Amino acid sequence: MKETLLRTRWQRLPEKTIRQFQAEKLRRYLGQVVLPFSANYREMFARSGLSADSFRTLQDLERIPFTSKADLVNTPEHPQRVRDFILVPDQQVLARRPSTILRALLKGRENVKAGFEKEFRPIFMTSTTGRSADPIPFLYSQHDLTNLASAGQRIMEIAGAQREFRLLNMFPYAPHLAFWFVHYASTAFGLFCVGTGGGRVMGTDGNLRMIQKLKPDVLIGMPTFIYHVLQQAVEAGLRCENLRRLVLGGEKVAEGMRRKLRNLAHKLGSPDATVIATYGFTEAKMAWGECPGPPDETPGGYHLYPDLGLYEVIDSKTGAVLPSGEPGELVFTPLEARGSVVLRYRTGDYIDGGLFYDPCPYCGRTLPRLVGKISRSSEVKSMQLDKIKGTLVDFNQLEHVLDDAPNVGAWQLELRKHNDDPLDLDELILHVHKVNDVNEERLCRELNNRFSERTEIRPNRIVFHNAEELRRLQGVGIQLKEQKIIDNRPAKSAPQAANRSDASSESDHKPAPGTDASPAGNDRVLTETDVT
Ligand SMILES: [Zn+2]
Numbered sequence: 446m447k448e449t450l451l452r453t454r455w456q457r458l459p460e461k462t463i464r465q466f467q468a469e470k471l472r473r474y475l476g477q478v479v480l481p482f483s484a485n486y487r488e489m490f491a492r493s494g495l496s497a498d499s500f501r502t503l504q505d506l507e508r509i510p511f512t513s514k515a516d517l518v519n520t521p522e523h524p525q526r527v528r529d530f531i532l533v534p535d536q537q538v539l540a541r542r543p544s545t546i547l548r549a550l551l552k553g554r555e556n557v558k559a560g561f562e563k564e565f566r567p568i569f570m571t572s573t574t575g576r577s578a579d580p581i582p583f584l585y586s587q588h589d590l591t592n593l594a595s596a597g598q599r600i601m602e603i604a605g606a607q608r609e610f611r612l613l614n615m616f617p618y619a620p621h622l623a624f625w626f627v628h629y630a631s632t633a634f635g636l637f638c639v640g641t642g643g644g645r646v647m648g649t650d651g652n653l654r655m656i657q658k659l660k661p662d663v664l665i666g667m668p669t670f671i672y673h674v675l676q677q678a679v680e681a682g683l684r685c686e687n688l689r690r691l692v693l694g695g696e697k698v699a700e701g702m703r704r705k706l707r708n709l710a711h712k713l714g715s716p717d718a719t720v721i722a723t724y725g726f727t728e729a730k731m732a733w734g735e736c737p738g739p740p741d742e743t744p745g746g747y748h749l750y751p752d753l754g755l756y757e758v759i760d761s762k763t764g765a766v767l768p769s770g771e772p773g774e775l776v777f778t779p780l781e782a783r784g785s786v787v788l789r790y791r792t793g794d795y796i797d798g799g800l801f802y803d804p805c806p807y808c809g810r811t812l813p814r815l816v817g818k819i820s821r822s823s824e825v826k827s828m829q830l831d832k833i834k835g836t837l838v839d840f841n842q843l844e845h846v847l848d849d850a851p852n853v854g855a856w857q858l859e860l861r862k863h864n865d866d867p868l869d870l871d872e873l874i875l876h877v878h879k880v881n882d883v884n885e886e887r888l889c890r891e892l893n894n895r896f897s898e899r900t901e902i903r904p905n906r907i908v909f910h911n912a913e914e915l916r917r918l919q920g921v922g923i924q925l926k927e928q929k930i931i932d933n934r935p936a937k938s939a940p941q942a943a944n945r946s947d948a949s950s951e952s953d954h955k956p957a958p959g960t961d962a963s964p965a966g967n968d969r970v971l972t973e974t975d976v977t
Pocket residue numbers: 735736745748805806807808809810
């Protein structure tokens with residue numbers, strides 16, 4: 446009964462009720478689903494002396510040790526590590542349950558069998574996209590796909606979608622959450638949706654042609670890619686007067702990027718297009734979105750579903766759970782997942798506002814909300830630039846500085862060695878497409894001032910390009926994701942893109958000990974979570 450209430454009234458319950466219902470659901474989920482069938486957690490709970498009955502209130506959740514990306518990576522001792530996280534039902538355990546026996550009596554054995562197939566048999570998969578590490582697969586049963594669709598339907602409702610909207614899905618076509626989430630969301634909501642597969646499948650031109658043909662109300666994709674496509678549409682003098690929503694996912698969204706996208710939509714003839722950010726990751730097997738608020742106000746935060754998961758914000762150094770409204774790292778525990786299941790999963794993603802339960806100021810829904818900017822672990826750069834000015838560089842902050850800069854369109858930060866000599870000094874080159882006909886010298890001065898005010902470094906050079914050159918530099922339509930920060934230093938190992946991030950989360954990018962950067966104990970490698 447309470448579980449039904451939590452599901453049907455997911456957007457209308459006060460915090461106290463949510464937490465009480467969630468605690469009961471967690472106990473049931475652990476006792477009936479996770480502990481009997483998950484090799485990893487059965488063993489972990491036994492080792493910690495825990496059982497499902499150890500969980501009376503949500504505070505007891507803290508007794509479960511964290512799981513992080515490192516726990517999912519295969520090692521020589523555990524070549525199939527990720528398999529231990531897949532629920533494998535034991536038929537004898539299921540057969541002995543009174544509920545199973547009752548159902549078999551009422552509806553027949555075949556019906557019971559088909560029910561368990563739907564609940565547990567893996568039939569779908571998405572994976573992370575690490576370039577350095579093996580992608581980590583996450584399996585879905587039909588039960589998970591139903592929840593994926595339901596989460597998708599909710600995001601549509603929250604974003605104010607209407608049945609007659611036409612949606613263009615511009616996420617890269619790949620076995621990653623973003624593309625498929627949009628597919629299931631639009632199917633469940635029942636609106637018309639076409640997937641272009643992003644830049645690599647159809648190119649920017651193909652996406653533009655599709656926009657012309659389809660006249661979509663909604664564009665959904667990575668912010669950098671949507672920016673490029675709209676920029677090109679403006680250059681070509683096209684009109685696109687139907688746009689009501691630009692929905693962004695897969696990378697963080699700076700305030701400046703929202704403004705730029707609204708301006709481009711305006712130029713194309715859609716002055717009222719609303720920009721909405723979403724957030725999701727492979728391990729959650731779902732995503733969440735903002736509701737549309739007034740254009741220049743702080744967004745109302747990502748609206749979370751209390752019946753499908755538990756959300757905690759922790760101090761990433763101590764692991765302590767932080768009170769509502771404090772910034773920290775997001776930790777996720779599913780309440781409905783089958784297939785691959787991780788409990789208290791440390792995302793590595795940092796939210797600079799925090800978790801709130803009070804009614805959303807714009808839509809009035811009462812549900813957990815993640816407020817503020819999210820810095821994704823995949824985007825936390827921890828590279829050193831100490832040879833430039835002996836200083837630390839936080840690339841996350843740099844991205845906000847540049848995305849928010851006036852008169853700057855697309856940009857790329859390139860890190861290279863002077864004369865390509867591995868022993869020489871590091872150089873930072875800023876490639877810029879300037880907009881609004883501003884004078885180059887003046888823009889250089891402004892950008893240098895912006896760098897000095899907000900960071901401790903300045904680029905060695907600023908190079909101006911036209912939009913087409915910058916698209917080529919960023920690899921629009923070639924890379925899975927546009928490269929905004931690129932490391933071209935001829936390191937002792939092969940050069941690599943610093944921006945090897947993805948639509949899902951990824952492990953951190955600290956260089957291996959003894960490779961190219963951080964000597965042991967060096968405290969000068971900065972990550973976003975160290976900033977506060
Ligand atoms: Zn809202």
